[in-house]
Amino acid sequence: MKIFSTSQIKQLDQYTIEHEPISSIDLMERATDKLFHQFIGRYSQLQPVCIIAGQGNNGGDALALGRKLLHAGYTASVVLINPTTLSPDCETNKQRLLDEFPTALNILQQQFVAPAISDDTVIIDGLFGSGLSRPLTGIFAETVHWINQTGCEVVAIDIPSGLQGEENSTDNKLPIVKATITYTLQFPKLAFLLPENADFVGKWEIIDIGIHPKAIEQTTSDYSYLVEEDIRNQIKKRSKFSHKGSFGHALIIAGNNGMAGASVLTAKAALRSGAGLVTVFGPECNRIIVQTAIPEAIFKTTLTATVNYNAIAIGPGIGTQAESAEILKDILSQINKSCILDADALNIISQQNDLLKLVPEGSIITPHPKEFDRLFGISDSTCQRISKAQENAKKYKIYIILKGAHSLIATPSGRLIFNSTGNPGMSTAGSGDVLTGILAGLLAQGYSTEETATTSVFLHGRAGDIALERESEESLIASDIIGCLGKAYKSLKE
Ligand SMILES: NC(=O)C1=CN([C@@H]2O[C@H](COP(=O)(O)OP(=O)(O)OC[C@H]3O[C@@H](n4cnc5c(N)ncnc54)[C@H](O)[C@@H]3O)[C@@H](O)[C@H]2O)[C@H](O)CC1
Ligand SMILES: [K+]
Secondary structure, three states: OEOOOHHHHHHHHHHHHHHOOOOHHHHHHHHHHHHHHHHHHHOOOOOOEEEEEOOOHHHHHHHHHHHHHHHOOOOEEEEEEOOOOOOHHHHHHHHHHHHHOHHHEEEEOOOOOOOOOOOOOEEEEEOOOOOOOOOOOHHHHHHHHHHHHOOOEEEEEOOOOOOOOOOOOOOOOOOOOOOOEEEEEOOOOHHHHOHHHHHHHOEEEEEOOOOOHHHHHHOOOOEEEEOHHHHHOOOOOOOOOOOHHHHOEEEEEOOOOOOHHHHHHHHHHHHHOOOOEEEEEOOHHHHHHHHHHOOOOEEEOOOOOHHHOOEEEEOOOOOOOHHHHHHHHHHHHHOOOOOEEOHHHHHHHHHOHHHHHHOOOOOEEOOOHHHHHHHHOOOOOHHHHHHHHHHHHHHHOOEEEEOOOOOEEEOOOOOEEEEOOOOHHHOOOOHHHHHHHHHHHHHHOOOOHHHHHHHHHHHHHHHHHHHOOOOOOOOOOHHHHHHOHHHHHHHOOO
């Protein structure tokens, strides 16, 4: 699913109006019908509602939603913050509300006056949406401060008011609505995927308002959101006549003294994701541990003929000592096909930056933000880190998987793909090793590097989400993710 900037969304909106064709007021009516249905699915008529509308089309949406809720029998009051002029569609919806429910509307022009609410009131935030161009001040800022101190549930229309759709200032004192849930129109906004905005956006759901499909298809964007339908068709079907040789041989270089668990988790994940054969390379002291924990894997302490492997993953738990650095250097100088680099392999590279040039084109590296900063320099904001990921993925022609709540895949062609699966329970020891194992498993099976990166990240998160059905966010451990890989695959075949 593409992610567009707010200015692109404005153009898509216009294209829909001209080519569907539909008048802009009817598009607003259609959008608010969808919002209304989403809202009544979550909140009953017993719940009092206070609607805050602004002067633009976000305010128009709020006024129309208020009218629909009053029609449906909700106890709703509407406050219109109107110091200057209303957009034409906002004006129309103000009139429609006044015509039908004249006493429900309170218009404030200069100073904010808090409406009467109760503890269980739901506030609908329709003050500003995608048209916001600068930080809120005056009566708008007062309104936001009031909303945030009520302690009530807040439903934001499109975007929490005060938040920009893309990059936001790092000043955390700016007036921005803290929503419980954001019903966003048609497309997720980039800001929703950035960790610093989590407190404002709350949960978010996409409301399909019927933007013209041709406009969506024709408009390009570097950004996208990886959803199930992107992955389903990528899963390879297995032939009835296949044998273990059909699914490739993965080499996992992982685990030092005391870190055998890293090799176990990585190798197990590679096997569970479908590799035909898995060989673990590690020190002699790990032999019994690895062979006991995964009898299906081969264990080696010497490295020969790396050409025989369909996928090589290197890094989990290898440490950054000279011996490991030598092995990494050897491997990188020897191989000429894409490999997977994680954890200590990345830490070694950040100490010897010239090694980055040896990483074969099309390789996949999987840093978390700290490892990323060690590799490419410290970033002041998530947006800056994202730009650096894009720049370096292009420069070195590699896939960079920047791990996080919405792991980001930066591709050699400059695309930025955010993952949609996963949960906070997956922030646990060994979770990254599991991802590396899945990547190795898929690459070994002949998935292209791009398919490997996207499918692995999606499957890893999906398995984590399935694991959460039995575990809590606190109790979930990396082995649970591996244990749910089967169900994750099945969920994509149902
Ligand atoms: N395709 C869609 O997604 C649809 C979206 N709809 C809704 O329309 C808004 C966007 O409406 P717009 O009128 O462009 O912007 P806002 O309502 O967010 O803002 C109004 C107006 O305010 C001015 N402004 C900007 N920043 C400030 C500020 N800090 N202080 C004061 N005034 C400010 C600026 O001139 C803006 O234009 C979208 O979010 C959806 O809710 C449609 O209803 C359906 C189609
Ligand atoms: K809003």
